[in-house]
Amino acid sequence: MKLHSNILGEGTPFLFLHGFLGMGDNWKTLGGQFAEAGYQVHLIDQRNHGKSPHSDDFDYEIMAEDVVDYCKQHNLSDIILLGHSMGGKAAMLVAAQNPDLVKKLIVVDIAPKYYAPHHQQILDGLTALEEAHLSSRKEAENLLKEFISNKGIRLFLLKNLERESQNKLCLKLNLSALKANIEKVGEALPEDQKYAGETLFIRGENSDYITSEDEVSIKNQFPKAEIISIPDAGHWVHAENSDAFYEAVLKFL
Incomplete structure (x- = not known):
């Protein structure tokens, strides 16, 4: 499947995966800032979202394959991969299955655990x-x-x-x-899927998506994970406190 994307800037490839019912365009403002900071930003529409193709097949394995295929199509390696919510789950799986492809991983307001349908x-x-x-x-x-x-x-x-x-x-x-496929959106990352590379988990201070209990499973599957909270922000951390979010990501990079 050929995913639709907007590509901004030049430099180290930095891929963004949006959340459920979103699209790459949700990250346009921040994407522009990271492009100005010297990254080649790829704002991707995941399958069944935005301008990307539609398909009856929809789960994290398939979404992860889509991202790997996208990297092959665009000749990308040593990528920085960021995912929010559903996109964060997809990003975790990409990194765990393709550690040589992903140089750094950023997961926004989602843990590897199961979430009951709530949409x-x-x-x-x-x-x-x-x-x-x-x-x-x-x-x-x-x-x-x-x-x-x-x-x-x-x-x-x-x-x-x-x-x-x-x-x-x-x-x-x-x-x-x-x-x-709504049940599949909440599925946990399988416990045997681990990524040993540098990882940043960002949670919104007012969000309950990542609890203190989740830190154990995060550290188990992402041993180098750093977990930080962004103040004055809920689940849409990047939109609710974009300045603090940008600074935190830039510091990690």
Whole structure:
């Protein structure tokens, strides 16, 4: 599968993997900053997301293979790999299975453990969007408001809309495949999958995705892991405190 990406800057290849229902474009501002700092930034749309191809097949093994294939297609080696949430799980697996490819790993607000499905309200809202005949973003936001009270999350989800024709908006992502495979999004990284390279785990101080109990399994599977918290930030750490996030990543690099 040929993943869609935006490539910014020159230098050491630095690949970004977005979270569930996101896209590479979510990282555009930070990506530009890292490009200015001397990295070749690859903002990747994972399968069934953004402008990348759609497929019924969707799990972490396949997503990891997609990233390895992407590196081959673009002739990349010694990469820095960053993943947020679902993208963090995919990034962990890429690094564990391909330690010679990944020079440094950055995992944002996700642990290697199992997470129970918890996106039902969001998926219901997106399903309503897909089934409605919408002609404007305002209509879409008003509809989504019935399902999601948080404006930030609504705006994040509305990035998935694109104009199919003058009077019709549609979703870019493959909603049916994502709903069918929702259980797989929460799957744990198998315990035998380990990565001995330099690793940074970043959690949002106000997020409960990485708890103090998770530090044991993180250190077990990523022995060189450093775990830091970003203040005034929840699960969308990079959006909620982008300055502190940028500084922390730059310091690690």
